[in-house]
Amino acid sequence: MLYIHFSDADLARTRISATPDPLWEVAASLHRLQSRTGRWAYAGWYRTARQRLREKGLERAVRTVLLPLYPRAAYFPDFLTPGHAADGLDAGVESILATSPQRVLREMAILDRTVGAPPWAGQLARQDARKELVRILRAYHEAVVDPYKEQVQARIEAERAVCARGVLDGGVEGMLAGLGPMMRWRPPVLEVTYPKQTPDRDLFLNSRGLTLVPSYFNWAEPVAFADPALPPVLWYSLLHEPDTRDAVRAFSGGAGDPGKPLTALLGRARAVALCAASAGATTGEIARAAGVSASAASRHATALRDAGLLTSIRNGQTVLHTLTPVGASMLRAATRTARE
CATH class of the missing domain: 1.10.10.10 (Winged helix-like DNA-binding domain superfamily/Winged helix DNA-binding domain)
Structure with missing residues (x-):
């Protein structure tokens, strides 16, 4: 369980992202490839993704490079999902390239202690190796994430509409109380259900606020940065229901004479x-x-x-x-x- 501690200042600074985080969607979609849990919700994507990866010649790169770096486990390196990715894929990959070698090695050591890092992981401390990783990430995103950008954005718009109603009815606390089913608001703490293999931990926001990022490909696995010194971000699942149509953007006008x-x-x-x-x-x-x-x-x-x-x-x-x-x-x- 993750326990996120709020002050009044944190409540005032909490917000919902208006757009998906492209690098987190890459990470979460790679987790979907590694699990049958929730497969019904992604059945169409899964079939199409496997086909596109074959057509683009990316199967080997995904299997040997991406999956070892993004294990569906208790940890994967924080630098692979930088906060700057909220500004778009280009900003995100530039942040990966700008990561210090020391941080890359430190987080790869954590990965190795947690689930085992690939033998070449230390090479990512070099700029040229990270450039190749970024090339693969871009190709993967273009093949299996970007084609779904309209569906992803539609679900985020719907989620923000629901959250806005929570704010209108009960303030930010009302919104937090409606984030279930993987989160429970027990003032002043948001209890977040984490994977069973992850030990309980506390995250003190310390007046920094929290950025909530709804994720299309995340399935019942809310995630925050492992490093509490990083800007507080919580990626969480959008609810999926069978036989529903996804959408893109909600029209911003008001109800009136049609x-x-x-x-x-x-x-x-x-x-x-x-x-x-x-x-x-x-x-x-x-x-x-x-x-x-x-x-x-x-x-x-x-x-x-x-x-x-x-x-x-x-x-x-x-x-x-x-x-x-x-x-x-x-x-x-x-x-x-x-x-x-």
Whole structure:
């Protein structure tokens, strides 16, 4: 168990990342290749990823270089998932290249003590060896992570909408209380379930705040840096459900008059539902906006989701609906037409 200790200052500085961390998604996706746990949630990705790695000639590099560096175990080196990666893949790999040889050797020694490091691990202290590692990381990301960037971003947008509602209802503590099922808020401590082989530890934020990074490829394995001196970051799993459609970005407008074109196409109730979902809406809120029963609102939301216009995520006893790229494009087009 990881125990993250908050002060009032830490609560004020806690935030949710708006974008995925590309190097963490690389690490988490490599863990998916090493485990059958949760395979149902990634079945399509797994088949496609294996095929793309073969087509790109990356199977050997993944097997001999990446998997030994990113074991699905109690530890893998912190420098491989730098905080700067939150600014994009380029920033992340530059941070890997800029890592001091001393830190590389220190973290490789920890890896060796924990699960065993590959015999060539010490060579990564050299700049030329890390350049080759970065080349492989880029190729792997391009082959099996980047093609899913829209799905990943969609899930993060939905997660942020859920978290925003937690803040509105109960402040930052309300948001932390809704992060389950692998996390439990017991003020002033966030208890995070760690892999069984990992010993319990405490992380004192010391007024630095916490950056929460939702991860698409992480499966029930929240992770923070092993080094407590590094900026506090917690990567955690997005919930996956079978037979749901992923989305890209939630449209940032507000619910309102859907306009005649959209109403004519979808009918008034579903047009209103689409507008309401532009800012994230529960089934009950859609029902109130459209003036229909909760069961009718649920049917309308299901129809829109089946058509690829909405994506839905469960938040406790409620379901939050947000727009898919197609839904957002449709609403933008309808809004422009109505204004013209």
